[in-house]
Amino acid sequence: MEKLSHSELMEQSLKETTFYMTSAIKIINDKLGESYAENHPELLGAFMQTTAISNLESILLNKLEDIEKVIGKTQ
Secondary structure, X not given: OOOOOHHHHHHHHHHHHHHHHHHHHHHHHHHHOOOXXXXXXXXXXXXXXXXXXXXXXXXXXXXXXXXXXXXXXHO
């Protein structure tokens, strides 16, 4: 997998954040009513923070599995 440059990583982060924010707004508004997310930014922020933590957890678990595979091959 090719490493991304700093500017490419920043652009990717912005795209991901925008995706999570628009998705969160839609999900919250679908569940709780039109404009609920816009009127409750604390809920939107908490939703996005939870999503980011979950995403990071998935990435770290994948990386740990890769490390375990490499260690298993060397033993």
